[in-house]
Amino acid sequence: MSKLRMGIIGAGGIAQERHIPAYVGMADDVELTAVQDVNAERARLVAETFDIPLAFEEYEPLFKEVDAVTICTPNKFHSEIAIAALEAGVHVLCEKPMAITTQECEAMITAAEKNDRLLSIAYHFRHMPEAKLAKETILQGEIGDPLVTRVQAMRRRKVPGWGVFTNKDLQGGGSLIDFGCHLLDLALWLLDDPVPVEVIGKTYDRLSKTPGQVNDWGAFDHETFNVDDHVTSYITFENGLSMQFECSWAANIKEDYTALSISGVDGGMDVYPFQLYQTKHGAVWNSQPAIPKESLSEGFVQAKNFVDSCRGEAELVVKPEQALKVTKLIEAIYKSSEIGSSVKISN
Template sequence: MSKMRVGLIGIGGIAQSRHIPAFLQLEELVSIVAVHDIDHERAKEVATKFGILKIFETYQEMFNEVDAIVICTPNKFHAEIAIAALKAGIHVLCEKPMALTAFDCKAMSEAAKQSGKVLSIAYHYRFMKEVQAAKKVMLAGEIGNPLVVRVQAMRRRKVPGWGVFTNKELQGGGSLIDYGCHLLDLSLWLLGDCEPIEIIGSTYNVLSKTEGQVNQWGKFDPSAFDVDDHVTGYIKFSNGASMLLETSWSNNIKEDVIENVSISGDKGGLEVFPFSLNYAKHGMLINSQATWMPGEEKPDLPQAKNFVNACLGLEELVVKPEEAARVSKIMEAIYESSRIGSSVKFKIEGIVG
């Protein structure tokens, strides 16, 4: 069987640190054959570094040379490139978030259905072994019916001072759409079939607009900072469950980083990071932790393997387009709720006010 030919569109940090190394480990199945970036000189440097033979001036020129692409561009261009590739008969792995709007997500999903090609979104937290373990527990019904979910994705003074992360036009937002989306996605995946019915959210960027602040991740211009650095949200689901979400790039917390998803059910509860199950049994309160769990320490390789095997028809996608679209739908509603100062309610067909 010939190798699947993969091209990368956008070859910044995430492409070089995560996707290229992962696909290179699958050399029996995959060959990285091409790259494209608007910075042509950087594309040449990366191609030379990783031994990639072809560099294209436009991403469209790449389509005749590849079977699949990985999109690592700013968020604004995800939908445009993905739809063009799918219509050209190319499989797509797109960096998160899926797109800036629920409308664009729907268009991407429809393009995938019409083409019959694979579309997956790189929510790599799902491939962490703790998350995989938590999913097994949830599928087994060990904590019963989920009632309350607490999601925290918090960093202390770590605004990304490189690239376009603080550019609202290109990225659509800040800490929520860049960082909080990962923990939001994995929590929704653990919950399974749940639909939001009402969302209220608040976004802040006061701290990052303050002059003379401390930031651990490079420099940025506070006067031009126009994205969120701190977001809170409360989500009610159709099955009666609720979620409390907090995410931040830049917060005055004691810890350097707080990352966790905690789910309380009617029979028990679980914490994802570190993984534990919490019960009340035999007249006692019991917390149990795994002494060993299967899985890779890093999620990069499992994510690449799943995408490749799905393209080859060997396994089911772990991150499906409709699931990634739900994440974007909720984030869009949080931003809208903060803008209008009230909750956003849903019907099946979309936002109703």
Template sequence: MTKLRIGIIGAGGIAQARHIPTLLKNEEVTVEAVYDLNMDAAAAAAGRFNIPKIMNSYQELFGEVEAVVICTPNKYHAEIAIAALHAGVHVLCEKPMALTSMEAESMIEASKVTGKVLSIAFHYRFMKESIAAKKAVDAGDIGNPLVVRVKALRRRKVPGWGVFTNKDLQGGGSLIDYGCHLLDLSLWLIGNPAPTEVTGTSYNALSRVPGQVNQWGAFDHIAFNVDDHVTGYIKFENGTSLLLETSWSNNIKEDVIEEVSISGDKGGLDVFPFSLNYSKHGMLFNSEAAWLPGEDDPSIPQAQNFIDACLGRAEQIVKPEEALQVTQIIEAIYESSDSGKAVAVYTENREGGLLP
């Protein structure tokens, strides 16, 4: 059996904790090469996972593989993805897709021109609960979605490693790093309707206070210049609205809160844990699933879907145009926070910009 040859660009935590181990379990691929700007990190990853080749540049790596997984800081996603696609290489890029919607659009154009697969690693879509919720929504179990409520909250868990608090390299903090996952999931569940207006507020007050407790290591509170808490309100062309709250540092009782709930005109659902909520015979019901099919580790079906798409056997679950929408909304939330005004989101029939 001919195996799909894959390379890793960026040898940090997400590559070594998720992508490389997952790919090594798959009998249809080989991990042929790794590149990192930090050659010591590349060598460490190669040694740990028995990756045959350490490359001197990502351009050099393209000649050794048919597909790549991009695990670099966000700033380099677009540059490397576009170069890979034009080199004839399929791309699975870590989230978020890019720093800006303009960069994301350029990535999509490169994919269309070259005919190569471009997918973004929004792995929450591949969770069992998410797949069950998608089936329920698509089957009409809740009717037309009206209101979506999204919470992605952590209690004092600012990532103290890597470059997560570097705005130049990452583009932001809790929203672009963490909240993007559940934002993407919620948009996918309701069919990615066109957003029309976004209002948002971002904060970084907590993480700038000296001596704050942080469960995920030390960071420089003086240099901290990204968001650690964000709220957003999104309106869509079809009348649906979405309320979003995300945080690395929330003062909540729980360690983590991850919630996506959708209210429709016939019923509602909660994703974590999966539950259908409806009325019948003059009574109210909540139906929580006793068992859900699928993998416990969403990285496994995510990798398989990318492999299948590269081999022409399946459509991508995460389409780049949908990932672009996430970037557009994140961009608009930050813009709204900076301006103090609502932001109109660009569509084919509408010019974007601040609303009066």
């Protein structure tokens, strides 16, 4: 089978640090054919650095040269570019989140279905060893029916001081839509895509609007900061399941940490680090497996799944309908905070 011709749209940090190196490591199956960026000089330099034959300033000409694209632009442009690519007959892997609004996500799915092309979203936490073990543990019935899920994606002082991460017009939000979305997606995937019913959420930005803040990830302008740096939420689902969710870029906590725990009828688990809690044989049990260290990064595994799916050799791990659900919840959390009351979810 011939190599999949891959194009990169948006030549910033995530493209250079995650996606392009992953495809370089798949040289037997992928040909990095073209890169595009609105900054023509950056596109040219990235093409030169990674030995990519073609560099473009506009994305439309790129579609004629490739079989698939990886979209690494600000969130505002995800839907527009993905739909254009799909309409051109090109498969799409889009960076997270899928898009800023539910309506944009739905339009992307419609375009993929109409043109019989693959569409996937880069929620790479699903490919981590702990996540895969947690998924298998749940599938094997080790915790029974899930009841309560607790999710925390917490950073103490890591507001991204580069790019456009603090620009609401281009990104749609801050810590939730950038960082919290990963853990929200992972939790929904582990829970087998439960149907959300109601959301109450609260967003904060006071720390990052306060002058003189220490920030580990570079300088940003506190006067123009207009996105969330801390978010809390409580989500209920159709089957009685509930989720406590929190994320931050900036919070007065001891240290950064990521936590995802699920309590079920027959057992419970923490994902980071993975531990299983059960009651059996007249005693309570705490089990912590020795997880084999994987030689491949989750970025490479994600890229391989997409490439293999495009070649008809695998099934997408992250399906667009699942990513749509993440965006729907993000949208509801933001709306709940804005109106000061809970939001019912229509499905």
